[in-house]
Amino acid sequence: MARLLLVSLLVLCACTTLRGRADSLAQKGMFVEAAAIYDDLIRQSPYDQELLLAREGLRARALAQLLSNAREARLEGDDEEAEAWLLRFLNHRTAWNSKLNGGLESSLREEVDGTRRHLQRLVGNPARQGHALTAEQTLRRKQPLLAHRELALISRDMEWLVLQSGKTSCQRLRDTSTDDSPHWRELVFRYCGHWREYAPRPATAPELFGPPSWTGTVEGLDEAQQAQLEARLTQAFESSPWFAPGGSARPVFSLEGRFVTQRDSHPVELTAPWTESVPYTDHEDRTETIEEPYEAEEEYTDSKGKTKTRKVTKYTKHTHTYSVPVTRYRDVPRTFEYHALRLSQAHHVTVASSVVLDARRGPFTVTLQDQLSESGHEHDVTFTEGNVRPQRPNFTLAEVWLEAKVEALRVAFSRQLAEHWRESYCSTPSLTLDEAARCARAGIAVPIQASRVLSDILGADATQVPALFASP
Known part of the structure; x- marks a missing residue:
């Protein structure tokens, strides 16, 4: 009995200390942090109605504060900061499954409208200019925010806008393809495929290779280990710019x-x-x-x-x-x-x-x-x-240990293959359109001379092109 009383007193002291810390945070306006401490208190006393009501009050004040911060940032013209606060608001609202009062619902609608206007500029402007890859990259950055149901319509509209931009750009790029530019035609093929549009795939360029073969062995490896090593390196080569199925x-x-x-x-x-x-x-x-x-x-x-x-x-x-x-x-x-x-x-x-x-x-x-x-x-x-x-x-x-070393070799093999391609085909001071497209095949950032040539046709999307070659 004495032991149970001691345990109860210890729990009570711990709760009192935690609650005091939570109340102190709340007085400083740190409502999210205070509500998190009340979560711990309620885990210890899940049926304490006083704790439950106090936590609900803190959560409501936290949501109001987050949305207010978003509103202030929006009024000051800092849309990115506003959307960072809005994301925190939506994340906590979802985690807490909180119902909003009429005032917060109205403020949330205003913030959603502000986000729509911002994305119309941020994503819509490059999309309308034919820079679909750039618009898509921006849209991906906003995906954590757009994943919330309150912004589902905005997400759908932006995705449709980017997709239509990509399809339109594909049609324009198909018209610039020529038979004597296999690397440019490969770029257009991948660009159009990215937007689910058709473009003819060119014949394999002479610089490209089919599947590799291997000669020699590594002493000390059994047959299965040797086969695994060759398979890992083959996988790396077939994901490199040097490989083409044909x-x-x-x-x-x-x-x-x-x-x-x-x-x-x-x-x-x-x-x-x-x-x-x-x-x-x-x-x-x-x-x-x-x-x-x-x-x-x-x-x-x-x-x-x-x-x-x-x-x-x-x-x-x-x-x-x-x-x-x-x-x-x-x-x-x-x-x-x-x-x-x-x-x-x-x-x-x-x-x-x-x-x-x-x-x-x-x-x-x-x-x-x-x-x-x-x-x-x-x-x-x-x-x-x-x-x-x-x-x-x-x-x-x-x-x-050997498995880890084989994987490390595969990673190094893949990285060095891309760099070898870059050194072979990106170092010329002056590049044609086909040579610039060949350079981009490395799947890594292209040098400035290649970017300039690609920018003449692709505009801002020139910097995004290497991502099209990141996988075979």
Whole structure:
């Protein structure tokens, strides 16, 4: 019973402290944070009506504050800030499933209308100018806000506007395609496909390759591991700008290297410090008071008034000091010696792959070198005083480590293939339209000379074009 009372008092104290902090935050106008603390309080006391009502009041004030901040930012001409506050408002309203009063409903409608006007400029203007990819990129940035049901109509209207812009631009770009510009025609094919429009796919350009093949092996890999390595690198190549499904030439990559796991074991003697409490005998002085009796004469007056003497017993006190043996303890440092096996493990991997992709340049080469060394002790000894317990080292499995290294090689292989394409086809100071489109095939930001050429036809969308080649 006493224990239950103690627990109840502790819970009550904790609740009081939390509530005081929440009320302090509310006084500072931090209603969202205060409401979050009330969430914690209600989790402890889910049926406390006073807490529930207080939280609802804080939530209502928080929503009013968020919407007011959005309104103020909108009036000051900062639409982006206004929509950031509006997003917070809608996120909390959804999470709290709150009903709004008439005033907040009216303010929310005004903010939705303000967002519509802003997006008409932000998304609608580039869309009407034929810059559909730019408009789409902006629309994606606003997607967390537009995902709320209150803005569903705006989202639908903007998506339709961007899609129509893309379709119209596709028709215009199809008219600029020529048979002797395979890379530009590939760009138009991908651009139109992005907007679900048809454009003929050109024949594969001579710079592109079909699926790769591999020669050589990595020593230490079994057949399945070798196949997995080749499959990962093939996947990276077929996602690179160098690949086309219809490519007739098949690059033959050399593949060599070594994977080895080395293990070692030898006995060792270990020591663990510990402290022993050792008894010893000491002497302690003690003092005692002794009362010794003695006889003395004293005078007294009897009943007749005569003075007489009599013998009485009195006591004298004196102290006596003596020494007694006592048992005391002192801490003595000790060492506990025990035998164990010191186990060590080291994984080493070296992989190199090379091929000539551009005859004007040297071979494309990617390499990976890495190692992992681990060690630990193994024994079954238990000695509680020295904190010694049985041990087994938990080493990284060779297969798990190798899998991570193969994935790291795939990522590096993919990145370097894109950079190799960029170095091969984006470095010319002056580019034709087809050469600029070929440069964009790298799927990464194009240099300024390519951007200028593409901008003559695509306008602001020129900077978005590489994303069309980010996947095959």
